[in-house]
Structure formats: C-alpha cells, structure tokens
Amino acid sequence: MNSVQLFWFAHLLKAGFFKHPSALILWQALHQSLATPAAASSISPAQSSLFTPFFAYESGTTTYPKSYALQGITGGNSREDYIITGTKNLANGGNPAAQGLVYQGPINASNTSQGNGSGTWTIMNVPNEINAINNPTVNSYTNTSIYGVDNLGNGLVNLVGSVSPANATYDSAGFPSSTLGFYYAGPITTTPNKNDFQVFQPKFSDGSLANYTFIHSINGGLAAGGYDSFPTRPDIHAFIYNPTASDSNKQKDIILPGGDNALTKTAYGIWHNQGSSYTIAGGVGLQYDASRKKIIGNQSEGLGSAYLLDYDSVTGLFSNYKTFNYPSTSSSKTLETHFEGIWYNGNGTYKLPATISPGPNGSLGAAATATISRDSLTGGFSNASWEILPLNYPSTGAVPLFTTNDSIFDKASIGSYTLSQGNFSDFAFLNAT
Secondary structure, eight states: OOHHHHHHHHHHTTTGGGGGGHHHHHHHHHHHHHHOOOOOOOEEEEOOOOOOOOOOOOTTTTSSOSEEEEEEEEOOSSTTOOOEEEEESSSSSTSSOOOEEEEEEOOOOOOOSBSSSSEEEEEEESSOOOOOOTTTTTTOOOEEEEEEEEEEEEEEEEEEEEEEEEOOOOOOOOOOOOSEEEEEEEEEOOOOOOEEEEEEEOOOSHHHHBBEEEEEEEEEEEEEEEEEETTTTEEEEEEEETTOOOOSSEEEEOOTTTTBBSSSSEEEEEEEETTTTTEEEEEEEEETTTTTTTEEOGGSSSSSSSEEEETTTTOOOEEEEEEEOOOOSOOOOOOEEEOOEEESSSSSEEEEEEEEEEETSSSEEEEEEEEEETTTSSBBOOOOOOEEEOOOOOOTTTOOSSSEEEEEETEEEEEEEETTSOOOEEEEEEEOO
C-alpha cells in the first residue's frame, strides 16, 4: 500500500466508509484506482453554487480543525436558512476528542470570526451522567458526532448521532473500541441539559450488546440507524429508534419484506410522510443465496444497492421495498449505490442523496441525487432519475477523487469533498435545478 492508498484507507476508516454495505470488498476492487487515479475530466465548472470548505474555525483562529465533516441538513426558521450538523476532529485516539457542531444560517460565501457562512456555529456535546439504555454502567462520554437533525420549531430541534464511552480504547488508525447512539430534544446550545438526551446501545437477537451504534437520521419523532460488532460480527443491522417507547421497545429491527437474506443493511434516512407512515432509505449489501449456498452481489447489480422501504409505526409492518442502482455502462461498472438520507417535497416526490462507487466521472466515489416519485396507483416507488452533482473544481473543471452527497434538503446538499491538493474537506452546495 503506497502513501496515497494508506492515507485514503485511514481517512475512509475514520469517516465510516467501511461500515457501508460490502465496503471491504469494494475497497479491494478500488484499491488499484488509488494508485493510478483516472485522468481529470474536461467537464465544465459547476454553474450552481459550491462552497468548500464550509465549516467552523478552531476557536480564536482562522484555521480549520484537524479533520471535520458535515453530516445532516434541514430547513431553518426562514426560507434561506438551514440547520446543518457535523463533527470536528473525527475520532482520532481521543486526542483531541471529536465534538459535535451545529450551524444555523444561510449557505453563502460570507465568513465570520466563527467560520464559513454568515450564520452561527455552536459546539454541542453529549454531557456526562446519562445512563446508557441497555448498559447503565456507561454514563460518561467523549467523541460526540452529530449526524441527523429535525427542526421542531420554536427554537427546538431533535439531534441524533454517536458518542463513545469515556473509557473507550483506540486502534492504530484512531478508531474507537465502542460507539453508542444518542438522541436529543431541546434547544441548540453549548450547554445542553443532560435530561434532554438519551444514550442507547442496541442488542442483537441473542441479547448481546452491539459494539458500534450509529443513529443517522431523525424525522417525525422516529430515528433510524445501524449497529454491529465489527470485526467479530461485521454484518450491519438496521433499526428504528423510538425515543418515547419503553426501554425494552425502543429498538425495532428493520426486516426487508419478501425474505430478508441481506447479510448487511443500513438505514441512513427516515422521513415522516403523514400519520403513522414513514419511509426509510439506506443500502443493502451482499446476500446469501440458499439455493446456490454462496454469497452473491445484491440482485446481480454489483456489491451493494440503495433501497427505499415504507414503515407503519402503528402496525409495525414494512412494505413497498425497492432497490435502486446507478446505471452501469460499458465503460463504468457501478459496484455500489447507497442512499445517505432522504427528503420529501410534500407532493409525491422524494430526493435521495446518494454516493456512487466508482463514480461514472472516473472518481473513486461520486456524489449523486436520485429523484423518485410515489406511484399513486400502487403506493410503491417509481424508478429513479439520477443526477451526478456538478462538483468539479471551478478553476479547472477537474473531477475530485472522492465526493459524497451525505444529506439533502430541497436544493441544498452537504457532504465530503477532496480538494485539488488532495486534502479531505467538506462542501455545501446549492443546486440550480
């Protein structure tokens, strides 16, 4: 592994790439592409508004943290405002510890003493003295990472994400030995009340506790995420989290209709349609084919597919399961398609932020958006129309090595981005369409 490959392996590990369905196999398939990157594309620079980096400075400076990421977005309290969540100093041996951040304001080219944008950046961390549900011996925490956000109005929000126990150990790549999921309901403040939090550690069906938990998305009172015990139990289990249920009923594992033989599945987005109807977005990885007694790629479409799935919170039933893959071509075989979140326009159309690997533009990964409609007759989902976000370097038109579309709200997207110097960064993007 050369220095470039080693850098990207370590960074993708910290960023959670290897918790995607089939990511280890995907890494092997893409390993060589890091040694000899594809030539830059001649695509013209983006006409929409791209802001990169878009993050908070370290306190009292105009420099960015050692590492950082934007992870969730929703609408703010006025038409041009957003609430964006993220993390600075991604878990790196606990020193410095990761911290959660929340941005409130417009996405624009302005800068303040706090960082990019003309809004405000607020550090928010999970406080101590919260007994973890299912594991009450854990009650002190470090490495807060905020993934999802839902604007409740009147100055209140729901936040979800992950946190590590204060006594967690770290491997040579800086990855913690344990993470737990958290839920928050309250104001955006640097001093949140511990009583507004829940910290949760899921259980496998045999009653054992998961080592890693990531709650990715929150909408309409329910959250969605995943858990595993990598590397001993690497298959990811997707679940719904209900903060108002009793402790023994907060976890609802997601079961795919029609025979769930997926070895791994994620839930990165959840949307409350109306009443008891929710839609979940994520990805499914390799499957076990019992008839051939072998592991196969999902539906013969590469190593992983994105999916949508409906959930009824009253009956507890799942329905309208459908997988999606970015179309392969003779020159570009799509190995993995993954939905990173979900947004609904209220009029029958969903927008799904997605990551395509490898990108059809010659990149290791490409940020994309899938547009999918609700079929008024069957109640199911249409096929997807796809857009690769025009995130080429404005000065040269070159294609970044790696981009992800991690969250979307209307025309605004946020995600990961490689700068022209090869450094890993983030972006905020306002689409013209």
